[in-house]
Amino acid sequence: MSDMVVFVKVVETGSFSEASRQLGYTPSAVSRSIARLEKGLGTRVLQRTTRKLRLSDSGQAIYEHARDMLSCAQAAMEISGQFQTEPEGQIRLSVPKAVGHFLIHPHMPDFLAAHPKVNVLMNLDDRYADLIDDQLDLAIRITDQPPPGLMGRHLTDIRHGLYASPAYLAEHSMPAHPQQLRDHSCIYLGEAPSDSRWRFNKGGRVLNVAVKGRYAANHTGVRLDAVERGLGVGSLPFFVAKEPEQEGRIVRVLDDWEFRTQYCGALWALYPPTRHLPPKLRLFVEFLAGRLGGGRAEVGVAPL
Structure with a gap:
């Protein structure tokens, strides 16, 4: 289990050194942890080059299950905490510039006032953001066909x-x-x-x-x-x-x-697949859907 935690962190940060810094381990300890995991699983999970790390085919499948497992564990801890504390933590999201400026930002004062322990880091960028590579909790995208492998909530239609x-x-x-x-x-x-x-x-x-x-x-x-x-x-x-x-x-x-135009279509709030969405993220997505009038069903393997 601890080796899987290290594995997920290495994938999310893209390097052994950054994973070790965030986990409080030495780089050599992180390397040994990945080696133990690969030995125990009997397969190579990471392909290493001098410049970057890449997931192997088996590593991609293992990463998705490990991430889901850790998400479930985190959700269990957060669910127990709901009876004692308010949702808290930071939400990192990417949103197209115009949508962020004119549609999302005007509602942020109300959300932040209602949830004083939740912080929002909003990156306004028209490029296609990757949830894993960019370490995001949420991506707001205009698309009539949400990417397979992601879950999400329809927010509104852009015309x-x-x-x-x-x-x-x-x-x-x-x-x-x-x-x-x-x-x-x-x-x-x-x-x-x-x-x-x-x-x-x-x-x-x-x-x-x-x-x-x-x-x-x-x-x-x-x-x-x-x-x-x-x-x-x-x-x-x-x-x-x-x-x-x-x-x-x-x-x-x-x-x-x-x-x-190519910029017309449905506006979706998309996030990694998980059966247990963190309370802070669930609150935020429901808040946006309520303010923007989202009424369609969710996409993905489980409802929001």
Whole structure:
């Protein structure tokens, strides 16, 4: 059991030295522990190179069971503590920048006030974060197909639309058809060539329009500001555009067409598979689902 604890820590930290530091062992003690585990199991669990560690095929399967076993043990300790103390500890999560800024962050003061012993470390990053490699408890991702091997909870759906300022439309007119966007200055992400090819759907009819403009920005807040300043027609998530649209600062364009991007889809809170989710994480996920309106069933091998 103790060797499995060491094994899991080595995998999670990616090195013998960091695992030894976190466990309070010497590097040689960690190495001996892994050697004992491999001898006892009769298989190599780690493939060592001069630069990094990799799990063997058998090591991957053993790691998943060992991690689940340790999670169960930790859950048993936390369950017993529920009758005496509040949930506590740190939650490490990764979330796309715009979602974190506009959807998650506004609710954090209420969550932290309600649970004073729980801390949240939120990493706003649009890259695909790996729960194990990045030592995360939770990943918030936009996907219609949650990755196999993870569990999670649906939080809400992310949809996008096109918007412009009243001043811009007064000068350039409201487009009546997606093809008319070719005559407008369009504000898009600019990260990939596909970002300037806008896709529309109406009654099953799919239409792709190549747009152009003098300004592109891969930050949602910047595109919103550019739209408000009259720089053109810009793409924005509904959750970002809702308030300025209600206040009349921006106007929805081509609202009778569905605007589709690779950034549309279901928003999921995903976490490693376990039958016993730590109370602090369970509280946090349920809190987000309650605030964001998540109503779909969970994914994974067991319910939240």
